[in-house]
Amino acid sequence: MIETVTVDTASGAYPVLIGSGLLENLGVHLPIEAGRGVLITDENVAQHYRDTVLAALEASGWKILCVCTVAAGEGSKSFATVEKLCNEILENAIDRGTVVFALGGGVVGDLAGFAAAILLRGVPFVQIPTTLLAQVDSSVGGKTGINAPSGKNLIGAFYQPKAVIIDTDTLKTLPEREIRAGYAEIAKYGLIYDVAFWDWLQENVQKLLSGDSAALRRAVARSCAIKAEIVAKDEKETDDIRALLNFGHTFGHALERAAEYDDRLRHGEAVAVGMVMAANLSESLALCPQGTAEDIADHLRSAGLPVKPPFSIAPQEMMDYMRYDKKSRAGVLRFVLLWEIGRAFVGDGVSEDSLTGVLRKCL
Numbered sequence: 001m002i003e004t005v006t007v008d009t010a011s012g013a014y015p016v017l018i019g020s021g022l023l024e025n026l027g028v029h030l031p032i033e034a035g036r037g038v039l040i041t042d043e044n045v046a047q048h049y050r051d052t053v054l055a056a057l058e059a060s061g062w063k064i065l066c067v068c069t070v071a072a073g074e075g076s077k078s079f080a081t082v083e084k085l086c087n088e089i090l091e092n093a094i095d096r097g098t099v100v101f102a103l104g105g106g107v108v109g110d111l112a113g114f115a116a117a118i119l120l121r122g123v124p125f126v127q128i129p130t131t132l133l134a135q136v137d138s139s140v141g142g143k144t145g146i147n148a149p150s151g152k153n154l155i156g157a158f159y160q161p162k163a164v165i166i167d168t169d170t171l172k173t174l175p176e177r178e179i180r181a182g183y184a185e186i187a188k189y190g191l192i193y194d195v196a197f198w199d200w201l202q203e204n205v206q207k208l209l210s211g212d213s214a215a216l217r218r219a220v221a222r223s224c225a226i227k228a229e230i231v232a233k234d235e236k237e238t239d240d241i242r243a244l245l246n247f248g249h250t251f252g253h254a255l256e257r258a259a260e261y262d263d264r265l266r267h268g269e270a271v272a273v274g275m276v277m278a279a280n281l282s283e284s285l286a287l288c289p290q291g292t293a294e295d296i297a298d299h300l301r302s303a304g305l306p307v308k309p310p311f312s313i314a315p316q317e318m319m320d321y322m323r324y325d326k327k328s329r330a331g332v333l334r335f336v337l338l339w340e341i342g343r344a345f346v347g348d349g350v351s352e353d354s355l356t357g358v359l360r361k362c363l
């Protein structure tokens with residue numbers, strides 16, 4: 001069974017297909033005619049899926065001009081890698097119809113999408129995400145980019161793909177820690193947008209984490225559908241609607257930065273800790289019912305996620321890192337806060353005292 005979600009933005013509409021075994025028949029599922037393409041992937045993903053994807057595309061009449069394999073990890077989201085990739089691709093005399101296929105997790109998707117956005121001022125691209133985090137978040141909605149010395153994702157473009165093909169079978173080769181980290185973003189959708197989905201997750205979290213295909217397909221499809229609805233309303237994050245997707249991220253990004261993006265904290269784990277902090281902040285401002293933060297923490301714990309940082313960090317250090325948040329306006333921090341589970345908003349005017357109190361409690 002294949003679920004289809006449509007992302008309908010001002011820059012164009014495209015399908016997100018979610019199902020099992022989609023890679024083997026990739027060409028059949030693509031909503032674009034076969035032509036010339038290039039494949040971008042990383043060393044780890046290449047070992048598992050490169051040959052399957054190439055064979056499937058070629059069987060449907062695609063001519064793949066080159067396969068560019070980058071090093072796995074956040075370090076590849078750099079100008080140096082973009083320069084190398086673009087030069088390698090341009091050596092193959094591509095034209096504006098040549099399709100960039102991004103096969104991998106969030107790093108490959110962000111990087112390949114950015115290269116597609118700037119090559120010949122824009123060539124089509126297709127996302128084929130292979131991690132849970134990329135399947136439910138980064139491959140959908142057109143955020144592409146690389147990191148800068150000043151912070152993550154500070155250079156990039158909004159550039160929508162022509163299709164997102166999600167084969168949930170790729171999760172079978174994903175380490176358990178990555179599945180749990182991806183789960184944090186799934187839980188986020190329930191928290192900000194859909195209490196019924198949150199309730200369903202309470203019932204089904206263990207099934208989902210143990211790799212049950214039907215549960216995974218349903219969770220990925222609902223996450224993508226919520227993201228599609230939000231992106232359709234606010235593609236370029238100008239109206240405080242898309243910013244809701246950043247629930248827990250102001251705290252989470254600060255923690256990732258404090259950990260220097262090392263292995264102590266995966267992005268999804270930082271988001272889990274950040275969501276508990278954001279819920280505590282909402283509670284301390286009497287915005288949401290008392291006990292909400294503890295309910296959220298209980299659920300995330302049951303999914304094997306951290307709800308406190310795994311290292312010590314002082315409130316003041318957190319505040320310093322949070323100042324880099326992209327939601328800030330004129331130096332004033334803004335937070336995604338909860339009215340209740342399933343209903344979020346972007347708020348400012350949080351006093352330094354309230355923030356410090358919550359940081360003292362949660363760090």
Ligand code: GLY
Pocket residue numbers: 137138140141143242245246
């Ligand atoms: N990951 C947040 C967004 O796509 O807006």
